[in-house]
Amino acid sequence: MTEGCLELNYDIPANDFLHAGEASSSVKKMLNQLGVDPDKVKKTAISMYEAEINAVIHADGGAAHIEIWKDKVVIKICDKGPGIPNVELAMQEGYTTAPDHVRDMGFGAGMGLPNMKRYADSLDIDTAVGKGTTVTITVFLK
Amino acid sequence: MKVLEFAEKFGMKVWAGENKLQNDITGVYVCDLLSWVMSHASKGDAWITVHTNLNIAAVALLTEVACVIVPENINVEPETITRAENEGIVILGTDLNSYEICCRAYECGVGK
Numbered sequence A: 001m002t003e004g005c006l007e008l009n010y011d012i013p014a015n016d017f018l019h020a021g022e023a024s025s026s027v028k029k030m031l032n033q034l035g036v037d038p039d040k041v042k043k044t045a046i047s048m049y050e051a052e053i054n055a056v057i058h059a060d061g062g063a064a065h066i067e068i069w070k071d072k073v074v075i076k077i078c079d080k081g082p083g084i085p086n087v088e089l090a091m092q093e094g095y096t097t098a099p100d101h102v103r104d105m106g107f108g109a110g111m112g113l114p115n116m117k118r119y120a121d122s123l124d125i126d127t128a129v130g131k132g133t134t135v136t137i138t139v140f141l142k
Numbered sequence B: 001m002k003v004l005e006f007a008e009k010f011g012m013k014v015w016a017g018e019n020k021l022q023n024d025i026t027g028v029y030v031c032d033l034l035s036w037v038m039s040h041a042s043k044g045d046a047w048i049t050v051h052t053n054l055n056i057a058a059v060a061l062l063t064e065v066a067c068v069i070v071p072e073n074i075n076v077e078p079e080t081i082t083r084a085e086n087e088g089i090v091i092l093g094t095d096l097n098s099y100e101i102c103c104r105a106y107e108c109g110v111g112k
């Protein structure tokens, strides 16, 4: 890889909590194969998993677009869900609107967005109520 | 301590990951909130959870825990076993409860 990047795209199926996380698992494998530092792989995979699960739980699914550059990984998770009315509130640890059937599966700690913030080197949330949300996670590899 | 030794010592059932039993257990972590586990579990932990859905395999893979331990004879779903096998994740089962598993691990010197 001299210039340019490796691009990967995945569909994130709606309401499929059970298979959610498969995109992040394959990205993790890919980064490992490329010889990326294990700590960076973990940061990337965890942030991506949280964003992917959020798209499934809160937004009827969406799409993941991943760019692997020489010096960074950029992950965009887009959905056409309800949007986040108050991002500052949503970012707080413990804040959740997850319904009971989702909590029964172990989600709903209100820790997904805080985890993304913690593990990503940069986190951008572009959201509009009634339109959808795009979460962009960047992890620098150098 | 190797997962194999631990599992054999306490007569645990191997639900998945028969070929990964050489993983080292270096600590124990107990929690059923997946995002919480994601942020606090450490690589090499034996993760104890009552959840048995597919997501435990994903969380175990991402956190790089040594194994998942399902307490109190809870049944593990076949899809979870398949996914764990595919991802190289060890799932153990036991009749012990979470507290008892922790005590046994402590007695074996795990995390000391």
Ligand SMILES: Nc1ncnc2c1ncn2[C@@H]1O[C@H](COP(=O)(O)OP(=O)(O)OP(=O)(O)O)[C@@H](O)[C@H]1O
Residues within 6 Å of the ligand: A050, A054, A055, A057, A058, A059, A079, A081, A082, A083, A084, A090, A091, A095, A096, A097, A098, A106, A107, A108, A109, A110, A111, A112, A113, A114, A133, B034, B035, B036
């Ligand atoms: N893609 C999204 N679309 C709409 N709302 C969202 C989206 N992502 C997050 N939210 C809102 O932000 C809240 C907090 O998200 P966060 O990921 O931190 O916690 P959670 O998903 O509720 O629980 P956890 O991630 O711990 O399982 C959610 O409960 C939801 O209200």
Ligand SMILES: [Mg+2]
Residues within 6 Å of the ligand: A050, A053, A054, A108, A111, A112, A113, B035
């Ligand atoms: Mg979440």
